[in-house]
Amino acid sequence: MKVEIVTPVGVKFSGDAGGVMAPGVLGDMGLLPGHQPMLAALRTGEAVVSIPGQEPLHLVIDGGYAHVVGGDQVTITTELCEAWQEIDAAAAQALLDTASAALAATKEDVSTMAWQVKKHDVDLATTRLRVVASKP
């Protein structure tokens, strides 16, 4: 299947793949050839592109959408997409520490924007560390 990952700063990945794992808002989903057409919202998390004969590609995805067209084309549109080469592990760890401390100390309700922003930072940092750890 043809997979394309597009961000505002360029096409991050474009090519043939055996399948994609994408972080959907309702849970991770595996997209394989022949999938029903779908438009799904994504959360902040890790996407894995399986490429035949190569190491799978682990990527940080920060929200956006997965669009499946005609069963053999997946387009992931997201504002941020990073591979392990672009991630500074120390900075990600620092972000995780400050963000989780802020999240633990916060008195705001789970439904508020402020809480969601902090949770987002924690998710982003956690995902970055996981992607760095997946370095082949």
Place this chain on the structure above:
Amino acid sequence: MPSLKAIRRRIASVKSTGKITRAMKLVAAAKLRRAQERLVQMRPYALRVGDMIAELGRGTESEAHPLLAQRPPKRTLLLILTSDRGLAGAFNSNVNKAAFAWLRDHKDQRDHIELHIVGKKGRDYFKARKIDVGHVYTDVLNQVTLERAGGIGRDVGAAFIDGHFDEVYVVYNVFRSAIMQNVKMERLLPVMASEGHESPDQAAPTADTLFEPTKAAVLDALLPMHLNVQIYRCLLESVASEMGARMTSMDAATKNAGELLARITLAYNRARQSIITTELMEITSGAEALKG
């Protein structure tokens, strides 16, 4: 005839102006290259967001989301994209004139037309013509980011949803090349689902498309995103156009400075020569007089 000293001063001034315009041209050329790269990089993104909007638009009524609401156009918002700095050829005045002409032609057909302006040049133009200006955003074009575009998008979207406006247009420069920029006026809101670009390879039948979590939720998030992406694209087009216009006009200015310099230098040499000739005549005629 001006004195030698005056001409010398003029030569120095033209020379330094030429240096400044040359430097501005080089800076604009470097910035233009970067702006063009960003424009090319973001195009696939805008295209894909358009694809998804088109997908959602199939069979969606205009009541499905407040950003799709079609109302009779009574109250209009014009978003005008200009730069903060001048010396960019006709970049700012083209946009301002187009917006001004539209305003003049449509004033009678609308109850209210409000201007929201990006850039000091647009603000000053309409202030000078005693036209009320709503929001003014400055320092945008020198640092265009998706967040900044999102801020403008949120303001515009909220005003539309609250019913302050029935339609929103953007007036901006489309970048064609360094020597060509076209003023374009586009409708931002209400979003027309059918306006989404659809690439031919994606025209598969999608009647049974799944939406996750729900169609309404996807629409809710995607429409504001589409608006922000459109504004972001217009801002990037404007930056590239501004730099292109500045580069071209500064190139012309540098050439003119060179020509002017050649002319003044000629005048200076003539004046100097004629003084020397006069002095020589005086000396020789003095010597002749002594001989006699």
